[in-house]
Amino acid sequence: MSEEIKEWRQEVFKFAPSVPPEECDDAVLAICRDFCNYTKLWKVWLTPIDIVVIEAATDIAFVSGSPCTITSTDTDFTDYFSAGDIIVTDHETGETDESDNTGPFTIATGGAAANTLTLDAGDALVSETAGDSTYISKAVYPLTSTLGDIVEVRKCIFDGESLDEKGEDWLDINIPNWQTSMASAPSRYTVDKDRYLRLVPVPSDAVENALRVQVALKPLRTATSVEDFLHDDWLDTITDGALGRLLSMTSKPWRDFTAADYYRARYRLSRNDGFRRGRHGYSKARNDGITA
Numbered sequence: 390m391s392e393e394i395k396e397w398r399q400e401v402f403k404f405a406p407s408v409p410p411e412e413c414d415d416a417v418l419a420i421c422r423d424f425c426n427y428t429k430l431w432k433v434w435l436t437p438i439d440i441v442v443i444e445a446a447t448d449i450a451f452v453s454g455s456p457c458t459i460t461s462t463d464t465d466f467t468d469y470f471s472a473g474d475i476i477v478t479d480h481e482t483g484e485t486d487e488s489d490n491t492g493p494f495t496i497a498t499g500g501a502a503a504n505t506l507t508l509d510a511g512d513a514l515v516s517e518t519a520g521d522s523t524y525i526s527k528a529v530y531p532l533t534s535t536l537g538d539i540v541e542v543r544k545c546i547f548d549g550e551s552l553d554e555k556g557e558d559w560l561d562i563n564i565p566n567w568q569t570s571m572a573s574a575p576s577r578y579t580v581d582k583d584r585y586l587r588l589v590p591v592p593s594d595a596v597e598n599a600l601r602v603q604v605a606l607k608p609l610r611t612a613t614s615v616e617d618f619l620h621d622d623w624l625d626t627i628t629d630g631a632l633g634r635l636l637s638m639t640s641k642p643w644r645d646f647t648a649a650d651y652y653r654a655r656y657r658l659s660r661n662d663g664f665r666r667g668r669h670g671y672s673k674a675r676n677d678g679i680t681a
Contacts, residue, residue: 390616391416391614391615391616391617392614392615392616392620393613393614393617394414394417394418394421394612394613394615395410395414396620397413397417397620397624397627397628397631398410398413398414399626400624400625400628401413401416401417401631401632401635402599403412404632404652405632405636405643406483406649407604407643407679408635408643410640412611412635412641413631413635416630416631416634416635417631418610418612418615418633419634420606420627420630420634421607421612421615421619421627421631421654422461422538422607422610423607423660424591424619424623424626424630424660424663425537425540425605425606425607425619426540426607426625427659427663427664428509428663428664428666429541429543429661429664429667429668430605430618430663430666430667431537431605431606431607431616431619432603432604432605432606432620433534433536433544433603433604433606434494434519434600434601434602434603435532435533435534435602435603435604437598437599437600437601438521438530438599438600438601438602439595439596439597439598439599439600440461440526440527440592440594440595440596440597440599440600441469441470441526441527441595442469442524442525442526442527442592442593442596443464443523443524443525443526443565443592443597444468444524444593444595445522445523445524446463446464446522446523446524446525447460447519447520447521447522447523448461448462448463448464448519449461449464449478449516449519449521449523449525450517450518450519451515451517452516453513453514453515453516455507455510456497456500456507456509456510456512457494457507457512457513457514457523458506458507458508459478459494459503459505459506459508459514460504460505460519461504461505461519462504462519464504464507464551465503466501466503466504467501467502467503467505469497469505469525469527469553470496470501470525470527470655471496471501472496472497472499472500473495473496473498474495474496474501474527474529474546474565475492475493475494475496475529475564476492476493476494476495476496476506476525476526476527476528476530476643477491477492477493477494477525477526477544477568477569477571477591477626477675478490478491478523478524478526479491479523479524479526479569479571479593480522480559482522483613489514489515490514490517490577491566491569492512492528492568492569492634493504493528493529493568494508494509495508495509495510495512495615496509496511496513497509497510507544511521516565518637522629524571524593525641526571526591526592526593527531528542528568528569528587528588529585529586529587530585530586530587530588530600531583531584531585531586532585532586532602532604532613533584533605534586534606536566536606536658537606537607537608537609537612538542538606538607538609539584539604539605539606540604540605540606540607541580541604541605542554542578542580542586542602542604542613543603543604543605544601544602544603545578545586545600545601545602545603546598546601546602547574547575547588547592547599547600547601548574548596549601550574551578552575552576552577552588553577553578553579554577554579555578555579555589556579556580557579557581558581560577560579560589564577567589568569568587568591569591570589570590570591571590571591571592572590572591572592572593573592573593573594574592574594575589575590575591575592576589576590577589578639578660586602588600614676620668623659623663625657625659626655626660626663627673629652629653629655629656629659630652630653630656631661632648632649632652633649633650633651633652633653634653635649636648636649636652637649637653645651
């Protein structure tokens with residue numbers, strides 16, 4: 390359920406009647422985004438994600454060149470990968486040159502064809518003929534939502550098991566080769582600034598709908614409506630924030646800096662309550678110590 394942003398107009402106009410409707414709507418949307426960004430109250434589960442792996446294929450060859458390629462006689466790579474995907478590889482047997490071709494590699498623009506993966510110009514590998522049992526796994530999964538902009542990842546569950554979130558600096562120090570090591574199931578994850586999720590270790594088994602991710606959202610910049618809980622539960626809070634924003638506009642005839650300070654203070658106080666609710670929920674039970 391959603392509520393149109395213009396539903397706030399009557400509340401704002403009680404205290405700032407000369408504000409144009411468009412300016413009011415812009416301010417309300419900006420405050421809704423700030424409120425959700427700060428409190429993490431709007432949480433949703435993304436559509437379950439399939440883990441993409443080519444498992445134990447013996448027809449995979451690595452070809453050094455400009456650019457480098459990964460080729461196959463029987464595998465249709467377009468069933469698995471697309472341009473821009475980041476992949477890692479592993480061999481079932483311990484070959485002496487195995488470490489040279491683990492990746493991570495990025496598939497070039499237009500680089501995913503039926504029997505050939507073309508890698509980015511900066512990726513290098515060692516030529517290796519087909520015959521060994523080779524795994525190729527998608528290492529990075531983009532996180533997107535059509536409902537809103539992702540603020541942060543709140544939980545990550547792989548095949549029913551919760552994963553621990555770790556930063557890249559921690560992984561660099563504590564897990565050598567964390568970007569390329571593979572195992573049947575990951576135990577940790579990290580998310581970069583572009584909302585790309587990496588599983589650690591990289592999964593070596595393809596599993597449908599294995600990855601479930603809960604994220605906190607904020608409304609899109611282009612939104613004309615927002616989640617109804619913002620109107621039902623936080624009507625006064627959002628109104629205060631919008632008034633604080635509108636009345637502090639220095640070039641506008643409706644400016645009132647004293648009133649703006651008053652409404653901003655009210656908004657920030659109530660927003661802090663929203664932050665606590667985002668952390669502990671609406672029940673009496675507390676979640677102290679939970680970091681997921």
